[in-house]
Amino acid sequence: MTTTPRDDDTTPAVPFAGESFDQGEAIQLYWESVRAKARIGRLAVYMGTDLSAAVAPPAWSFGDDPRLADELLGHVLTGRKTATSTALVEFGDEALPRVGELAILLDGAGHPRALVRTTAVETVRFDEVDEAFAAAEGEDDLSLGSWREQHEIYWRRVLGRDTVDPSTEIVLERFELLDPRVG
Template sequence: MRIADDDAVVRYWESVRAKARIGRAAAYVGLDDISAVPPPAISFGATPEEAQETLERVLAGTKSATSTAVAELGPQDNPPRVGDLWIVLDGNEHPRALIRTASVLTTAFRDVTPEFAALEGEGDGSLEAWRAAREAYYRAELGEDGFSDDMEILCETFQVIDPREPELPAMFE
């Protein structure tokens, strides 16, 4: 997962904050820092190609969940919470969607359900495809010894609040 912080993210946030029901007034009077700062901007995947492909599944509605091994979280990382907002970037790190965390469940890898696997949309959407893809990913990220069927997984579902068409390059400035 890559993270970007730039003017395009701020412009996008300003254009969608109302859809997330986050107003400006509280930030102006110092009551609410969340409305003053855009949510984290992320892309799903390790490469621009993966980020683009996964974003397309999010926008098409075939991906409405994601999972993270608890072991992947560092001491400064906060686990997702219901209501968290995220700006999703495309393969070129342009903001394309605003999502809101709908549910979070921590469970063992072996106990992930077929229903959750279908929401995450790996491969053909089956639990077997999910397990194969996620096991390979976790072994690569955490090492062979870091993976087990008992490892804790954060299973997060989300709703798309705003899809955005890609920005076209400016012809004249």
């Protein structure tokens, strides 16, 4: 596989446009290049003291289409977006995020671009989301009104419901960007 040149040892190689792309391999390469920033040392990985040290954390993208994934990832990379919200029903049988968990953020094409650590998680009703959280999501004009309008549109589309009820339970997650560092 031909790759773009690396700026340093922490930047994983990325295939040139038009080349085949193995997402699993790309995620593993990215994880190997950034796990020190997550304070998971090589000795722990080799010794196998914790499965999470050897296995890459979950990888996912924001939104429900490549354009939205790229837009929201861009906000994370500039430091504007430090939180995300998910309707509780979207988790299904999956566990909710927990403080301290790591995640690899993917761009709209499925390439790993960032490593984040969850710093806070709470479940609230849709009508209990406040201005501070809306601003931390880093979207639109950062207002609560805009947050409510845009998220109601999104969840109607994703969940297939006519409306989002004020009592709809929402999981609010705050995170810190570990890689690449802002500034």
